[in-house]
Amino acid sequence: MKQRLFTPGPTPVPHTVLLRMAEQPIYHRSPEFRALHDRVRKACQKVFQASGQVVVLASSGTGGMESILVSLTSPGDGIIAVNGGKFGARWAEMGRRFGLSVQEITIPWGEAVSPERLADGLRRAPRTQAVCLTHCETSTGTVTDVRSCAEAIRACSDALICVDGVSSVGGLELRFDEWGIDACVAGSQKALMVPPGLAVVALSERAVGATARATMPRFALDLGRAVASAATGDTPWTPASTLLAGLDVALEMLNQEGIERVWARHRRLGAGVRAGVRALGLELFSHFPSDAVTAAWLPREVSWDALRDALRSRCGVTFAGGQGEFSGRIIRISHLGYVDGYDVLAALAALEEALGACGFTVNRGAGVAAAHDAMLESGTDRRV
């Protein structure tokens, strides 16, 4: 059966990326590698809308988050971490693990932090070294208004603004320079359309400066060292070179489409999925829904296990379930990366079918039609 993955990582990988990764690895101490590495870093700048340093780590997104924390802080430093889901909680847990003084701003899952709340936290802890945000909280399908948050932080503090952009960069609008972000991590297996195994970190000049002063013990995930090596096209440790070659192809595709158009496509897909699931009678989980992944409450009479199995066995479709206390209570449909409007229609058709198989009454075609309409009406070009 044809398989369709609508999980918020890994996302579908274009065949040109897959084939590039099927080439023999090249030696990483060679002119060919340095050219590849430089090209990838430059292309990443466009995707992050960042003019400064970008480094690529052989690591999960979590390792990328850790690289930011350990490279920019010293033991005992204060940080603010916004916990509105599993990934926000990770910033806080990680900070405590490394002996940081963590002010955790806890918000209900499905809500986004307000700029005022951050400003308030900073007033209480004016010497905060870093504020850690989650652009797209994948566990809840929620987007944070990073632009307004960064503005509020900058207005009252010198704290470094650190953004988990693992499931947003390359999909959702993010303007690293313009918004005044200091460190942001992306994951290869999300909007970047590459299999998992790479974390990409963009750094501001302030952040690069901070790496020189930060005394947190670190080695493999030392961003200062990565930046220093990158000056000659090198990496301090052996890079995951085939994934990097795949990233080269994927970034070329993104930049060919144009990053603003990529963002618009994700807005269109998000609008479509939201309209579709609502038309089927499902309620959105998030009050600030992300255009990368849509979370919706499961109808009370439908079991997640049954729905997941029906989707897999009947349709070859994989959605993600809920995490933490929402495990079994919500579904999460990703529309991030190498996805277009017709993929979204397939996802909704499968959802209609599987909900029906689980005994939930659906008006066949209602979800697909509503999604199609919403996508055609999104933006100005009236296309899916």
Added chain:
Amino acid sequence: MKQRLFTPGPTPVPHTVLLRMAEQPIYHRSPEFRALHDRVRKACQKVFQASGQVVVLASSGTGGMESILVSLTSPGDGIIAVNGGKFGARWAEMGRRFGLSVQEITIPWGEAVSPERLADGLRRAPRTQAVCLTHCETSTGTVTDVRSCAEAIRACSDALICVDGVSSVGGLELRFDEWGIDACVAGSQKALMVPPGLAVVALSERAVGATARATMPRFALDLGRAVASAATGDTPWTPASTLLAGLDVALEMLNQEGIERVWARHRRLGAGVRAGVRALGLELFSHFPSDAVTAAWLPREVSWDALRDALRSRCGVTFAGGQGEFSGRIIRISHLGYVDGYDVLAALAALEEALGACGFTVNRGAGVAAAHDAMLESGTDRRV
């Protein structure tokens, strides 16, 4: 031009491995992934000759070394690190970076540490938490007699025996259980015949126990967490699933050949390359040459830059140069991983040709013939 890579990582990747990695990534929270993960971990046990825990990290080999150090120690603990080259030095540097009390046993590059020297070090620091060895010191082409070293350590100490097996596991004889090793890290891009991006770590029961007591701050590289997740087939963070799928194929190949026969093949290749370079009048660099990579002094009249360029432009062949103070003075020819005797003959033919092009008089065919003879005479089966 056909390209041949004789670098000690990355090594050539079999096309079946490449093609497997060109398949769409699978969702890592699925029965398919758990089956893959379990299969890979079991196959790794055969390669390490280990009956305990094996975990796979999305990381460079350096990150794998760090995972061992931070998961098994607490700040202020004493460790012994043997520095006989670039990678031994890395254990020591890493230990200091993490606030460990490092007793560095420095030996000249090209020498191997003696068991007596280790026993002596342990007598001076009887509360040492870990002894860090390098099985194959890639920078010098030197093999350490890990079996005898481990025996000497066990005889006088409870220190955990940690082995950098990045460029040995799956190529050189290593018997994790039998030799009493506690932690050993392998790299995907070496004998394991997969592109870079994975570190594989085997742990003894003692080592797993130590992860529970070790207080070194850690997160992404926490082996205790990886072991706990692996109990249900999971990984704590997103795994590099396409590399893992490639590793599945490569391990199947290694275990099909039989790990003892794989070791014998590497012994044969090592004997061949050593005989070949000697027949060309080159002197071996190491006094304990490794069967994974051969380092040889460059003739005084030959410049490394010229030789490297001749190899690349005339022959499509890549060797590695020297590192540290031996940069420009030695060549390193890898014969690790997906390499057979005829590959070795190609390497020596290219070396003959490129040395000649650099003005060094070679007796054409002498290196190839000597290598061929040595390989046919190595072992009992008289084949290349």
